[in-house]
Amino acid sequence: MLTLLVVTGLVSGSLWSQAAASRETAAFGYGLPAFEDGRWWGAVTGVFLAVSPWGYVPVLLGVVGLGVFAERRLGTARALVAVAACHVAGVAGSAGLLHVASGHGWVWADSLARLRDVGPSAGFVGAAAAATATLGPPWRGRLRVVLLGWAGLSVLYVGGLPDLEHLLAALTGLLLGPLLLGRRPRVTVRALSGREHRLLICAFLLVSALAAVLSSIAPVAGPLPELVPVAGAARLTAVHASHLVPGGALAHAVAFLVLARVVTWGRRSGWWLTVGALGLVSTVQVVAAAGLVSRDHACWPVLVDNAVLNLAGLAVVLSGRHAFGHVSPRRATALPESLRRSADEQERDRATSWLTTHGSAGRLSWMTTWRGNRWFFSERQEGYVAHRVGAGVALALGDPVSATGDRSALLLEFARRARRDGLVPCAFAASAETAAAARRIGWRSLEVAQEAVIDLGTLDFVGKRWQDVRTALNQAARRGITFRLVRLADEPEGVRAQVARISRGWLEDKRLPELGFTLGGVEEALDPRVRVGLAVDADGRVHGVTSWLPVLRPGDGAVVGWTLDVMRRGPAGFRAVMDFLIASACLAFRDEGCDTVSLSAAPLARVADQPRHGLESVLDRLGQGLEPYYGFRSLHAFKAKFQPRYEPLHLLYPDEAALPRIGLALVQAYLACSAWRLALELVHPPRPATDRSSGVHEPDLSRPHAVSLSG
Structure with a gap:
């Protein structure tokens, strides 16, 4: 269509000459005069012209914007049918209405009845309206309101022949869309949310503001003033x-x-x-x-x-x-039940006590006890939601912690409280079960990461696929490095000082800011309920550190698994120290009778053979762009050597329109630095390391870019 429009404009001269455009419109255009002269074929020939050289700009932009939208939503064949049908309806319908309305003293109708028009815009407006039938609520209704509002206002306050054609084509498209999808058009009325x-x-x-300006500029336009x-x-x-x-x-x-x-x-x-x-x-x-x-x-x-x-x-x-x-932010911070109010240590102790007593189905649930969170405690059922507030968003962390298992009820109560405080509710790193519960209450879900889970009951390091892990264990034995599983808070001051130095060195070497929110550090590792794995040589030197968060069984809070958080390698640590630490911890947890170990998740990294659709494709490209900076995918590949199964983690949100704001809230939650510093640091990205001996793209864990969803 674009090619035909440009070629026709070049051949006729209407692409640069107003006189040529007017001549071609009179000869090949459509409208009531063309039908009265028997030139019905003008409805076809006029499609490939524009009323003026400048008229080609909006026509070409409309073809690209509306046409691409219609083709992607409907498919090429159905989009062509919609364009043709809506164009005919707009052209023939406007001619029919003007034939009936003209000749009775209505100046507006009489003036339009003498005009001819050209261009394909009506067909593409109608096709876009038809394509809205492929959308779900609330975007289907919103786009229809925008299309009909624009077309209706154009008729009322501009009142040109193209405006009338656009309105009729849009109405036709709304009726045609469901038919193209094999269902009947129907009018459904649903209750609006707040x-x-x-x-x-x-x-x-x-x-109304736009109408005020338009009516002051051109108060004589439109059908009603001229009636x-x-x-x-x-x-x-x-x-x-x-x-x-x-x-x-x-x-x-x-x-x-x-x-x-x-x-x-x-x-x-x-x-x-x-x-x-x-x-x-x-x-x-x-x-x-x-x-x-x-x-x-x-x-x-x-x-x-x-x-x-x-x-x-x-x-x-x-x-x-x-x-x-809604309550103003200043007033909300003074209300005891507000999500905006800063949390105190007493609330943190309450959440920790509740979790250790009742447990949770989420393997990331211990992160909900970290400082920096706020806690919403349900008034109707036992449980809480850990969250952070930023950019006008109440950002819940992981799954709601509920004793009854009814996560949707707790999530809905949290959402109501958030909206009352003027916040957009959402949940980050939620499990598939919570995502299903959220969809039942009308929310949407977007996969943002995949949690790597190891089943300890069937774990053994036998076979070729475990060769890298066995090599790491053997190297540690030859170097005299042993594995210790400890409570860091109980360790001697010298050991704690070494761990602190390793962590500080890791941070000083970073070109990018340290991430937070779902990423712990030494402070979180000092929790007495957190286990820490140390790789220590015969001289007492620490080569590497891992920390493990408890996974508590729902009902009684018994420890049934552990989740990897901190991963730090000392400057003198041998290359496979992380393989050694993780493998040794898995064996120790298996011997203790635990069921699973979670290696947490790498954001924006997914299994390669999974299909991508819509926003997931956008996130996939974003993950590729951020790989040189944070190494999400190299870390994902590193964890693959432990043969885990993958469980998706989701971002849950009530409305796609809130995604930009949610993105800002996530940036604020993860980054302690300003956006300007981040932009400056991104100018010179670090280069990821490759483990050439194994052929596996392995993150250099002494570098800043090796970051997981946890640690």
Whole structure:
């Protein structure tokens, strides 16, 4: 289509000549005059032209944007059918309406009935509307509101022939979309969430602001003002009473833009301001328009065009009072039940005691006891949700810790509390079971990592696939290095000092900031309930350190497994020290009767043969881009030598529109430095190391880029 448009423009000269474009429009265009002259084929020939040289710009952009969207959602064949059908409906439908409406004194209809048009824009608008049938809520409804709102406003306030064609094509596309997918078109009405109601009010205010500006610039455009011959000054008075003072239209637009921003905060004061502003504007418009109607009863369309629309908006605002219950951030920090309030040590002790008593199904659950978290304790059931607050997001860590196992109820209660505080709720690193529970309450899930899990009951280091691990164990034995599984807090000061030096050296060598949130350090390793693996030689020198978080069985809190957190190698440690430490820990935990060991997860790294779709493909490319900096995938490959099974970890969120904000919240949670420092550090990435002896891409664990979801 792009090629045909450009070639036709070049051949006809309309690509650079307005005269040529006008000539081609008159000869090959479509519209009511073309049908009356018997040139019905203009509906086909006019598709490949534009009304002016500048007209090619929006036409080509529309073909690319709307066409690509329709083709990707519907497929090539169905997209072509939608473009053709909607183009015919827009062209023939507008000609039919104008044939009926013209000749009765309606200036707008009479003027459009004499015009011809060219271009494929109506077909692509309709195809985009049809493609919305492939989307699920809430994006299906949002895109339809945007398309119909834009098309409807264009007809009301611009009123050109293309605008009428676009509106009819969009309506046709909405009916055609379900048919192309093999189902009947139907009108479904569902209850709006509080956020959706606020977005609807915000959209109305934005449209009203735009309408104020458009009507002041071109008050004679559109079908309703031209329905009756009203004097321009009187028509302007009825269009917007605020225009009676200089700059009234601009003040109206600015005020409504400010209100639109206030509405998104969801506070009760914003609702009262919006009600007051709309009530005042509607009252003034009704009085002004009623006075105009009293002098000329034929002016009722002006009243319909203005006051009734604002009254409808006022009704929407009044019906959405329930959506405005948010508390301001300053006030929320003083409320004991607010998610924004900083946590104290007493709440941390409460969460730790609850977890050790009742346990949890999540293998990352011990991270919920770390300092830096906040805790939401349920009022209706036993359990809590550990979270952090940033960028207007309540970011839950892992699975909700619940005694009943009903994670969806606890997650829903957490989400309600978050929305009441004006926060977007989400959960990061949640298990597949929690993701399924979230989908039952209407949330969405996105796989962000894969947890590597080793089943200790069947673990043995026999066979060729375990050759690297056996080599590491043998090298340690030859060097006189032994494995010790200890509580770091109980170790002598000299050992703790060595561990601290190894960690400091690792941090000083880093070109990028240390990550937090799901990544522990020496402070977390000093917890007496955390086990630490040490590789120590005959002289007492520590070559490497690992820390292990307890996995507690749901119901009684018994330790049934361990999760890898810290991984640090000393500057003089032999290369395979991490293989040695992990293998030795697995053997020790197996002998203690534990069921599993989790090697945690590498963010943005997944099993290679898994299919990628949509946002997962975007994250896959992001993982490739970050590999030179943090080595997520090399760490994932390193863990593969322990033959684990993989379990997905998910990001759970209620709405895709919140993903950019959630991304900022994750950055704030993980990075202790500013975004500017991170950007500067990314200029010179470190180079990942490769274990050439084994052929496995192995992270250099003395370097900063070897970072897992835990440690």
